[in-house]
Amino acid sequence: MVAHHGGPPEIVIVGGGLSGTALAIKLLREARQALAIRLVDPSAQPGRGLAYSTQEPGHLVNGPALIFTLYPDQPEHFVDWLTTQPEFAGQPRDAVAQAYVPRWRFGDYVSEQLWQAQQQAAPGVTFEHVQARVEDLDVSSSGIALALDAGRVLLADHAVLALGVFQSRPRFDSSGQLTQTGRYVANIWDCSRLAALVDADELVLVGGSLTMIDTVVSLEKLGYRGTYKVLARHGLTPVERRNPAPTEEPFGSVGPPHTLRQVVRELREKARAIISLGGDWQALPGALKPYLADWWRNAALTDRQRFFRHVRPHWDVFLHRAPPVSAALVTALRASGRLSIEAAIVTGLAEAPAGRVSVRYRPRGSEEECTILARGVVNCTGPDYRWHAGCEQPLVHNLFSRGLVQAGPVGLGIAVDPSLAAVAANGVASLHISVLGAALRGTIVEPGTVVEIANQTSTLSSRLLAVLRVTQAPAALQVS
Ligand SMILES: Cc1cc2nc3c(=O)[nH]c(=O)nc-3n(C[C@H](O)[C@H](O)[C@H](O)COP(=O)(O)OP(=O)(O)OC[C@H]3O[C@@H](n4cnc5c(N)ncnc54)[C@H](O)[C@@H]3O)c2cc1C
Numbered sequence: 001m002v003a004h005h006g007g008p009p010e011i012v013i014v015g016g017g018l019s020g021t022a023l024a025i026k027l028l029r030e031a032r033q034a035l036a037i038r039l040v041d042p043s044a045q046p047g048r049g050l051a052y053s054t055q056e057p058g059h060l061v062n063g064p065a066l067i068f069t070l071y072p073d074q075p076e077h078f079v080d081w082l083t084t085q086p087e088f089a090g091q092p093r094d095a096v097a098q099a100y101v102p103r104w105r106f107g108d109y110v111s112e113q114l115w116q117a118q119q120q121a122a123p124g125v126t127f128e129h130v131q132a133r134v135e136d137l138d139v140s141s142s143g144i145a146l147a148l149d150a151g152r153v154l155l156a157d158h159a160v161l162a163l164g165v166f167q168s169r170p171r172f173d174s175s176g177q178l179t180q181t182g183r184y185v186a187n188i189w190d191c192s193r194l195a196a197l198v199d200a201d202e203l204v205l206v207g208g209s210l211t212m213i214d215t216v217v218s219l220e221k222l223g224y225r226g227t228y229k230v231l232a233r234h235g236l237t238p239v240e241r242r243n244p245a246p247t248e249e250p251f252g253s254v255g256p257p258h259t260l261r262q263v264v265r266e267l268r269e270k271a272r273a274i275i276s277l278g279g280d281w282q283a284l285p286g287a288l289k290p291y292l293a294d295w296w297r298n299a300a301l302t303d304r305q306r307f308f309r310h311v312r313p314h315w316d317v318f319l320h321r322a323p324p325v326s327a328a329l330v331t332a333l334r335a336s337g338r339l340s341i342e343a344a345i346v347t348g349l350a351e352a353p354a355g356r357v358s359v360r361y362r363p364r365g366s367e368e369e370c371t372i373l374a375r376g377v378v379n380c381t382g383p384d385y386r387w388h389a390g391c392e393q394p395l396v397h398n399l400f401s402r403g404l405v406q407a408g409p410v411g412l413g414i415a416v417d418p419s420l421a422a423v424a425a426n427g428v429a430s431l432h433i434s435v436l437g438a439a440l441r442g443t444i445v446e447p448g449t450v451v452e453i454a455n456q457t458s459t460l461s462s463r464l465l466a467v468l469r470v471t472q473a474p475a476a477l478q479v480s
Contacts, residue, residue: 007034007036008033008034008035008036008124008126009034009035009036009157009158009468009469009470010035010036010037010038010143010155010156010157010158011027011035011036011037011038011156011157011158011159011160011464011468012038012039012040012144012146012154012156012158012159012160013037013038013039013040013159013160013162014040014134014137014146014159014160014161014162014163014395015040015041015049015161015162015163015164015437016039016040016041016043016046016047016049016129016162017041017047017048017049017050017051017052017162017164017437018047018048018049018051018052018110018437018450018453019049019162019164019436019437019438019453019456019457020039020041020046020049020160020162020436020437021039021046021047021049021110021111021114022070022110022453022454022457023160023162023436023457023460023461024037024039024046024114024117024127025070025110025113025114025117025457026457026458026460026461027125027461027464027465028114028117028118028120028121028125028127029117029120029121029473030461030462030465030472030473031121031122031125031465031470031471031472031473032122032125032470032471032472032473033122033124033125033470033471034123034124034125034126034470035124035125035126035465035468035470036126036128037125037126037127037128038127038128038129038130038154038156039127039128039129039130040130040132040133040134040146040148040154041129041130041131042131042132042133042149043131044131045107045111046111046114046129047107047110047111047113047114048104048107048110048111049164050164050165050189051103052103052104052106052107052110053104053107054103054104054189054214055104056102056104056214056217056218056221057102057104058102058217058218058220058221058325058326059102059103059104059214059217059218060100060101060102060103060323060325060326061100061101061102061103061106061323062100062210062241062320062321062322062323063100063241063243063323064097064098064099064100064243065078065079065082065096065097065098065099065100065101066079066097066098067450067451068106068450069450069451069454070109070110070113070450070454071454072451072454072455072458076097078106078109079093079096079097081109081112082096082099082101082105082109083096085105098243100323100324100325106450114127122473130148130152130154132148132149132150132152133148133149133395134146134147134148134149134395135147135148135149135394135395135398136394136395136398137159137395137398137399137404137433138402138404139404139430139432139433142155143155143156143157143432144156144157144158144159144432144433146159157432157468158432158433158434158464158467158468159432159433159434160433160434160435160436160460160464161399161414161422161433161434161435161436161439162435162436162437163393163395163396163437163438163439164437164438165383165384165385165438165448166383166384166387166390166391166392166393167186167187167379167382167383167384168379168381168382168383168384168390169186169379169384169390169392170206170346170379170381172184172206172346172348172349172377172379173186173349177351178349178351178357178377181351181355182196182197182376183197183351183355183356183357183375183376183377184349184357184376184377184378184379185197185376185377185378185379186379187379188211188214188215188218188378188379188380191218194215194218194219194222194378195222197219197224197375197376197378198219198222198223198224200224200226200374200375200376201226201227201375202226202227202228202229202373202374202375203219203224203226203227203228203229203374203375203376203377203378204228204229204230204231204346204357204359204372204374204376204377204378205228205229205230205231205377205378205380206231206232206346206377206378206379206380206381207230207231207232207233207379207380207381207382208230208232208233208234208235208236208237208341208380209232209237209238209316209320209380209381209382210238210320210322210382211380211381211382212230212232212237212380213237213238213322213326213327213329213330215378215380216228216329216330216333216339217326217329220329226338226375227337227338227339227340228333228338228339228340229340229342229372229374230339230340230341230342230380231342231344231345231346231359231361232341232342232343232344233313233343233344233345233364234313234314234343234364235341235342235343235344235364236313236314236316236317236343237317237330237341238316238317238320238321238322238327239317239321239322239327240321240322240324240327240328240331241282241321241322241323241324241327242280242282242321242324243282243286244279244280244282244283245283246283246284246286246287247270247274247279247283247284247287248287249287250266250267250270250284250287250288250291251266251291255291256291256295258298258299259300259303260299260303260306260307260311263295264311267284267288270284271284282321284318285318285319285321292445292446293444293445296444296445301409301410304409304410304442305410307445308410308412319446342363343363343364343365344361344362344363344364344370345361345362345364346359346360346361347360347361347362347369348360349377352373355375356373356374356375357373357374357375357376357377358371358372358373359371359372359373359374359377383438385412385413385438385441385442386407386411386412387400387407387408387412387413387414387439388400388406388407388411389407389411399414400425403424403425403426404422404424404425404430404433405422405423405424405425405433405435406423406424406425406427407442408439408440408441408442408443409442409443410442411442412441412442413435413438413439413440413441413442413443413447414435414439414440415442415443416429416434416435416440416443417429419434419459419460419463420434420435420436420440420456420459420460420463421433421434422434422435431467434460434463434464436453436456436457436460437453437456440456444456
């Protein structure tokens with residue numbers, strides 16, 4: 001459907017994190033005819049989202065600069081940008097390419113790319129950042145209507161949901177009392193609440209993922225000198241990321257086997273073989289990338305379910321490794337006895353005498369519950385992908401209750417067709433709503449990595465411009 005109002009076609013992108021901003025950049029660069037692009041996000045500056053808005057310099061991207069680019073056809077674009085930045089002045093290019101930069105700086109790069117794309121856009125191609133939150137969305141014969149928290153209504157021909165991740169909120173503190181006293185921090189990005197724990201002597205961190213590492217980095221910088229007890233479901237934490245050259249053909253010349261069980265077995269055997277020859281198993285993760293998308297698309301539903309139930313914690317440690325400096329911090333804290341990790345499920349929190357929190361947990365493999373006392377507890381369980389069941393956002397709730405979207409495979413994220421159009425509750429792919437980023441979890445195995453987001457935005461921008469009948473620039477002219 002094309003413009004309902006006689007003006008240029010209008011696209012509203014809901015969410016101005018990396019995904020939404022990368023799409024806006026792509027549309028600005030590709031459109032050769034009038035097009036109105038609106039990006040709705042409550043933050044002051046689009047391009048950062050949750051991952052790249054942290055100003056803590058110790059919160060680093062989890063890979064070398066070389067793998068971060070907004071433009072898959074220009075793999076060194078981010079490295080090129082970094083070489084123009086003051087902190088890298090005079091440094092050899094190789095060192096810049098291998099640097100693990102603060103996430104804030106990647107956000108600077110994305111914001112700058114957005115600004116440049118606006119300056120270079122074709123006549124009539126406009127961009128507006130609407131600083132608000134979308135609370136509701138409905139489709140009518142004349143297009144899409146989006147209700148904002150500010151009371152404003154936006155009309156559009158197409159809406160793209162780039163809502164990012166939402167934090168998992170285990171209901172440990174149902175009365176909210178521990179949160180009120182500051183002894184339970186549900187959201188690690190709430191810096192003042194973390195700072196209030198700095199004088200504690202023992203903290204319990206629930207969850208052992210990269211979010212736990214960010215928490216430890218923040219607390220150490222704030223001056224915390226007590227101990228950390230990490231209670232993580234499988235007792236796993238990310239290991240240091242090394243970057244050996246990817247191994248050739250991890251599954252031999254025949255490609256990956258069909259079943260998850262066989263894939264896991266072959267990968268284990270391959271890792272053992274590499275190690276026995278004195279090599280580094282980290283040559284495997286990079287080598288798997290070309291196979292992942294196809295394998296996941298063809299995997300049986302039961303295998304996808306098994307993956308999330310049994311394999312994912314190991315997979316996350318295998319794939320999402322920690323920047324070397326952050327991993328070294330955790331290793332040093334463990335060696336000094338200040339940080340310990342136990343495989344356990346936290347079952348509840350309660351107030352205890354003398355300003356302490358009593359933490360109930362079940363060690364892995366045990367039926368018995370244990371209790372420990374701590375000065376504070378921090379939720380480091382990371383993102384949740386059960387949009388249908390877990391996301392409390394009014395917009396998401398409304399989209400599901402109107403039947404405009406349905407849960408993706410395995411109950412995760414939002415279902416889409418291969419062109420990223422949202423699939424409604426009646427099974428029909430939407431002409432008006434598309435989805436990007438983390439909400440594709442379930443359809444795409446790793447939808448939130450920078451490279452994957454860049455690929456999604458390429459697919460989506462070409463389709464949107466074609467559907468809205470906006471002429472596109474030839475690929476060679478898109479980035480300057
Ligand atoms: C803490 C953290 C660190 C990460 N580090 C890395 C890394 O080092 N390397 C890597 O490859 N990946 C990393 N990731 C993965 C990361 O998810 C992606 O890199 C990327 O940031 C995802 O961008 P996004 O736009 O999809 O989501 P987000 O960054 O979450 O952005 C979504 C945006 O949508 C907005 N929004 C949500 N709902 C609404 C609404 N109703 N109305 C208006 N706006 C709305 C939010 O306010 C937010 O600004 C990290 C993720 C997290 C959470």
